[in-house]
Amino acid sequence: MSTACDYIACDYVCAMTEPIQTPQDMICFALYSAQHAMGRLYRPLLEPLGLTYPQYIVLLALGDGAAVTLRALRTDLGLETNTLTPLLKRMEANGLLKRKRNAEDERGLLVTLTEKGKDLRAQAMTTQGCILEATGLSETDLTALQRQITTLRKQLENAGNAQPA
Amino acid sequence: MSTACDYIACDYVCAMTEPIQTPQDMICFALYSAQHAMGRLYRPLLEPLGLTYPQYIVLLALGDGAAVTLRALRTDLGLETNTLTPLLKRMEANGLLKRKRNAEDERGLLVTLTEKGKDLRAQAMTTQGCILEATGLSETDLTALQRQITTLRKQLENAGNAQPA
DNA sequence: GGCGATTATATCGTGCACGATATATCTATC
DNA sequence: GATAGATATATCGTGCACGATATAATCGCC
Numbered sequence: 001m002s003t004a005c006d007y008i009a010c011d012y013v014c015a016m017t018e019p020i021q022t023p024q025d026m027i028c029f030a031l032y033s034a035q036h037a038m039g040r041l042y043r044p045l046l047e048p049l050g051l052t053y054p055q056y057i058v059l060l061a062l063g064d065g066a067a068v069t070l071r072a073l074r075t076d077l078g079l080e081t082n083t084l085t086p087l088l089k090r091m092e093a094n095g096l097l098k099r100k101r102n103a104e105d106e107r108g109l110l111v112t113l114t115e116k117g118k119d120l121r122a123q124a125m126t127t128q129g130c131i132l133e134a135t136g137l138s139e140t141d142l143t144a145l146q147r148q149i150t151t152l153r154k155q156l157e158n159a160g161n162a163q164p165a
Numbered sequence: 166m167s168t169a170c171d172y173i174a175c176d177y178v179c180a181m182t183e184p185i186q187t188p189q190d191m192i193c194f195a196l197y198s199a200q201h202a203m204g205r206l207y208r209p210l211l212e213p214l215g216l217t218y219p220q221y222i223v224l225l226a227l228g229d230g231a232a233v234t235l236r237a238l239r240t241d242l243g244l245e246t247n248t249l250t251p252l253l254k255r256m257e258a259n260g261l262l263k264r265k266r267n268a269e270d271e272r273g274l275l276v277t278l279t280e281k282g283k284d285l286r287a288q289a290m291t292t293q294g295c296i297l298e299a300t301g302l303s304e305t306d307l308t309a310l311q312r313q314i315t316t317l318r319k320q321l322e323n324a325g326n327a328q329p330a
Numbered sequence: 331g332g333c334g335a336t337t338a339t340a341t342c343g344t345g346c347a348c349g350a351t352a353t354a355t356c357t358a359t360c
Numbered sequence: 361g362a363t364a365g366a367t368a369t370a371t372c373g374t375g376c377a378c379g380a381t382a383t384a385a386t387c388g389c390c
Contacts, residue, residue: 017304019290019291019293020290020293021225021228021229021290022225022226023222023225023226023241023242024241024315025308025311026225026293026311027203027296027300027307027310027311027314028203028207028218028296029222030310030311030314030315030318031196031199031200031203031314032200032203032218032222033242033243033315033318034196034314034315034317034318034321035196035197035200036243036244037243037318037321037322037325038192038193038196038197038321040321040322040325041321041324041325042193053193053197057188057194057197060186060187060188060191061187061188063186064186076188076189077188077198078198078201078202079201125184125185125186126184128184128185128191131192131193133324134320134321134324134325135192135317135320135321135324136320136324137317137320139182142192143190145192145195145313145314145317146190146191146192146195148310148313149192149195149196149199149310149314150189150195150198150199152199152300152302152310153195153198153199153202155299155300155301155302156199156202156203156205156206156299156300157202157205159206159298159299159300159301160202160205160206160299
């Protein structure tokens with residue numbers, strides 16, 4: 001018997017006790033719905049700042065002043081340019097950052113926070129306490145869970161990049 | 166000092182050791198990026214079946230034959246009608262399900278899988294083995310992690326529903 | 331120094347997600 | 361049995377995410 005698994009590097013049929021019938025018991029749905037819950041928690045915190053959640057993440061990733069290449073943003077955040085380019089343009093239109101070409105390699109794009117952007121970054125970071133509180137977990141437990149999920153993410157990325165035989 | 170936390174029920178300033186400066190150390194980003202990684206893993210598995218990941222989740226949630234109300238889908242999956250209605254219409258256009266009004270209460274919508282939908286559901290479930298394998302974890306460890314994440318999700322939903330003082 | 335291949339970003343089309351709003355049906359009360 | 365309010369779904373506009381494609385700059389090789 002062949003499974004969909006054959007489409008990626010999978011040279012044997014993975015043995016499971018039995019297929020799960022409902023989304024609620026699946027790890028993928030746990031991630032999917034937890035991320036939505038997180039987004040719903042962030043929305044009312046970020047909306048008064050005029051930020052969406054992805055914009056907030058970009059704001060953090062841009063650091064506190066130094067120019068960051070679009071390439072670095074792509075790899076750090078795991079997003080494509082077709083997501084980041086319009087997002088950065090919206091943030092530029094809102095006066096949070098400047099986009100300019102790298103003089104030494106005109107292909108590259110350098111992104112730099114404006115003063116307004118830096119101020120908003122500092123302000124947006126105050127949401128962290130709210131989120132910590134909302135989780136109902138200690139910082140220690142939260143860090144442990146964060147590491148498990150990050151390990152899972154890296155493992156999934158490796159599996160996805162594996163070449164079919 | 167006031168924080169963004171004041172926007173939701175938060176009657177004290179949550180003490181954190183220090184604000185996190187990079188997305189990589191935040192639980193929200195761990196969820197966000199892990200979900201993207203999961204989506205990228207599913208895409209090549211589901212694309213040959215003509216399914217997106219949310220459609221796959223809906224297909225699972227529709228069970229194996231009995232009519233399901235849109236209301237049940239909304240609560241089970243935590244999605245709004247403005248997400249589900251167009252998604253269900255696309256799936257109906259693809260011949261996977263039928264939508265019809267509840268005769269006893271014409272406001273309600275009943276969703277039922279067609280034979281084609283049931284067949285595709287069975288076929289799509291074979292992806293589970295791939296995903297399990299890609300995680301590199303045992304079923305036991307994966308279940309444990311799934312439960313931790315689900316607990317976090319429920320906690321976040323509770324915190325979000327709390328009324329401000 | 332010219333030219334194909336590579337690299338970096340941008341653009342286009344589709345689908346998801348959600349706030350806001352609209353419409354249709356039902357319920358309760360009179 | 362008319363009507364106000366509640367309930368259920370649908371529609372609209374914006375932004376994210378990504379595959380596919382386009383365009384521009386750089387590099388390598390001759």
